Amino acid sequence: QVQLVESGGGVVQPGRSLRLSCAASGFTFSNHGLHWVRQAPGKGLEWVAVIWYDGSSKYYADSVKGRFTISRDNSKNTLYLQMDSLSAEDTAVYHCVKDRYSSSYYFDNWGQGTLVTVPS
């Protein structure tokens, strides 16, 4: 079955950087777009970024554009999120999410998430 396992979360000071990883298995990794979706404490779900199946296109939410970078390694079945210039507003659980197809923008599998905390 599909598994998406995030890692790399933790407590990080404002202005610093963090890199999240997502190890995937149970599907043909290189056929699917992948996203990061976050949920801040007590808030709703917020889409963060997408990378197409072959890495050729990447798109970001305005709230993270210029600070976050999504990437993937299809040889390692791994998705990444490099987060720079972090602020308290970035505190959230970050979920690695599988696109139903290459870039449909809806999601058929979610990882459990990794918590990123940026103290104010």
Place this chain on the structure above:
Amino acid sequence: DIQMTQSPSSLSASVGDTITISCRASEDITKYLVWYQRKPGKVPQLLIYGASTLQSGVPSRFSGSGSGTYFTLTISSLQPEDVATYYCQNYNRAPPTFGQGTKVEIK
């Protein structure tokens, strides 16, 4: 960005009841609408895509309808295992946006 507004924010119903959750988009998204179910302590599960197509394995008591800007999720004969928060999400164009969620409880 397209705004998605769900109502109600929460509801309580009895086992066997039929309930309906609505989701309104701030602009026409044709049928690019999905519904997720998020049970307590779990990650969201895809229920319905294309506004009305049931994901494989989802019980037939779940149904979705609508197009354009107004959509509904109906659960016929509510079961205890349906206790969850339900989210709509548009995928008409980037960025995909979510409703704020509707929490369903059993009376």
